[in-house]
Amino acid sequence: MFKKTSTAAAVAASTTLLLVIGGCSATSTGKAEADKSSVAAPKAKAVDYTAMSPNALAEHLIFESGSYELDQPTQEGTTGRDRLTQDEIQKTCSLMKGQELSDKNREKVMALAAASIKYPEGGIKLGDWKKGRELAWSGFGYRTAHNPDVHKTREAGGNCYNCHQLAPDRTGGNLGPSLTGYGKNRGSSPDMLKYTYDVIYNPHVYFACTNMPRMGASNVLNQQQIADIMAYLFDPESPVNK
Amino acid sequence: MFKKALRALPIALAVAAMAGPSMAEAPEDVLDKLIKKTNSPYLTQSPQNIMMMPDNPAWLVAEEGEILFKTPRGPKNASLEKCDFGKGPGVLKGAHAELPRYFADAGKVMDLDSRLVYCMKTQQGFTDKDPAIAKKHGSDSDIMKLQTYIASKSSGMPWNPPMKHPMEKAMRDAGEVMFYRRSGTMDFSCATCHTQDNKRIRASVLPNINRPDEWTKAISWPAYRTTHDHVRSSQHRVLECLWQMRYPNIKNGSDASIALISFWTDAARGTPAIVPDLKR
Numbered sequence A: 001m002f003k004k005t006s007t008a009a010a011v012a013a014s015t016t017l018l019l020v021i022g023g024c025s026a027t028s029t030g031k032a033e034a035d036k037s038s039v040a041a042p043k044a045k046a047v048d049y050t051a052m053s054p055n056a057l058a059e060h061l062i063f064e065s066g067s068y069e070l071d072q073p074t075q076e077g078t079t080g081r082d083r084l085t086q087d088e089i090q091k092t093c094s095l096m097k098g099q100e101l102s103d104k105n106r107e108k109v110m111a112l113a114a115a116s117i118k119y120p121e122g123g124i125k126l127g128d129w130k131k132g133r134e135l136a137w138s139g140f141g142y143r144t145a146h147n148p149d150v151h152k153t154r155e156a157g158g159n160c161y162n163c164h165q166l167a168p169d170r171t172g173g174n175l176g177p178s179l180t181g182y183g184k185n186r187g188s189s190p191d192m193l194k195y196t197y198d199v200i201y202n203p204h205v206y207f208a209c210t211n212m213p214r215m216g217a218s219n220v221l222n223q224q225q226i227a228d229i230m231a232y233l234f235d236p237e238s239p240v241n242k
Numbered sequence B: 001m002f003k004k005a006l007r008a009l010p011i012a013l014a015v016a017a018m019a020g021p022s023m024a025e026a027p028e029d030v031l032d033k034l035i036k037k038t039n040s041p042y043l044t045q046s047p048q049n050i051m052m053m054p055d056n057p058a059w060l061v062a063e064e065g066e067i068l069f070k071t072p073r074g075p076k077n078a079s080l081e082k083c084d085f086g087k088g089p090g091v092l093k094g095a096h097a098e099l100p101r102y103f104a105d106a107g108k109v110m111d112l113d114s115r116l117v118y119c120m121k122t123q124q125g126f127t128d129k130d131p132a133i134a135k136k137h138g139s140d141s142d143i144m145k146l147q148t149y150i151a152s153k154s155s156g157m158p159w160n161p162p163m164k165h166p167m168e169k170a171m172r173d174a175g176e177v178m179f180y181r182r183s184g185t186m187d188f189s190c191a192t193c194h195t196q197d198n199k200r201i202r203a204s205v206l207p208n209i210n211r212p213d214e215w216t217k218a219i220s221w222p223a224y225r226t227t228h229d230h231v232r233s234s235q236h237r238v239l240e241c242l243w244q245m246r247y248p249n250i251k252n253g254s255d256a257s258i259a260l261i262s263f264w265t266d267a268a269r270g271t272p273a274i275v276p277d278l279k280r
Helices: A003-017 A030-034 A054-064 A080-084 A088-093 A103-116 A129-137 A182-186 A190-201 A223-234 B003-019 B027-037 B047-055 B058-070 B112-122 B142-152 B166-180 B190-194 B212-218 B234-244 B255-266
Strands: B101-103 B108-110 B223-225 B230-232 B277-279
Touching: A054 A080, A054 B166, A054 B255, A088 A103, A129 A223, A182 A223, A190 A223, B027 B047, B027 B212, B027 B277, B047 B277, B058 B142, B058 B223, B101 B166, B108 B112, B108 B166, B108 B255, B112 B142, B112 B234, B142 B230, B166 B190, B166 B255, B234 B255
Parallel strands: B223 B277
Antiparallel strands: B101 B108, B223 B230
16 A cells, blocks of 8 residues: 555655766766766766666666776776776677577687687797696786785786696696696697697687686786696696696 | 573574574574585585584674664664664564665665665764774674674575565666676686586585575675684675676675675575575
């Protein structure tokens, strides 16, 4: 019996409280831009969450509701806003539960990945497996939020152990397949080296929309670091192959 | 000094649970039943932690919270006993299991954290600058003491966040989109780590959002975290996962954080809350 009045009160309350302060929204939507008077004197803009699609509301919450510190500096010299902005692969691969990647999108993702891969000038070589061991282990780097990693004192790692079992002397995760005995089992033909380099650089070239990060394409690892990690995977002396 | 009373408390709670389904149930009993019902490596990953639950240090924090809750405080010298957590002024039993929800007085969907802050402001007169509100984390913060006390009154009760108001549905649905949305240095979404069975990041077993019987433990906060030696909130867990994801800082009580929490609570609907919990 209170239904009508309480709904009306709710609507009234939501319109008053969901006012976005006009002055701070540099990225206002099309409608607001058309309203030229808002440029001269920024006006508060009412936002009705219930009138938006889930996607539109998610984007609004991320970029325009003041929820994130969008100006937080990142280690690579960009901002939190850039970290939250999706590139084409991220957008295409944000599949909801039960949603499948279409063949067209799979081809698109694989082509984008192929175009992103840069090879070392002198060809793919193996580096120092001991350095690679530490890089594969380290999960340090690029974390920001409430406790930013300081890269000046420590280099960013490859996070491989987060998701893979590698040498048996350390515990790895299992989001990805076990890589124990990798070089021993597969040999180190030029094709095998190229495949592995590609997977580390941008795995979407073989596994479209994989959960594995693009360690080369996202500039987490440079070519020397990839060479060191590859040595850890392939070198007969590496604990991975013992 | 509460130690003795605390050891007796679980027994008292267990007895109370038998007395009627509306009383809070000891968290270790809730967990025990779930473990017997499901075969989840996430629920059983730490036998030490399970054994420690009757002596969960979070009970001390809850006790302190109860005192704070009932003491007149702030510029308005009021206790929190008239605060409406969704089931009427002063009703705590089962309230946390039905959050987040839409509050007409605030015109917003609120989680436990933001509702508590709202009452501390409107009823007690605290402001954002007062330490009572400004200090969001740690067992020694008023916010965590109060949250632990309030949430403990929902132990054993099924998660049941209302979805009647269009705002509740809108926030849940946006939270779902955010859960599957990839971005950041490592292309992570929440789904990367929380949608498969029996997966681990290094040695940590990952809870799967598609398994309500295990997901309920994942979202049961406040929980005492043994590795932190502090009681932590849902908001703090969001922050930690975003940190691993290389995302920027999220603000406590922000709408984006509440949308995520609305979705994750809805995913555990019908399974019993385990509060206070004890986690690694």
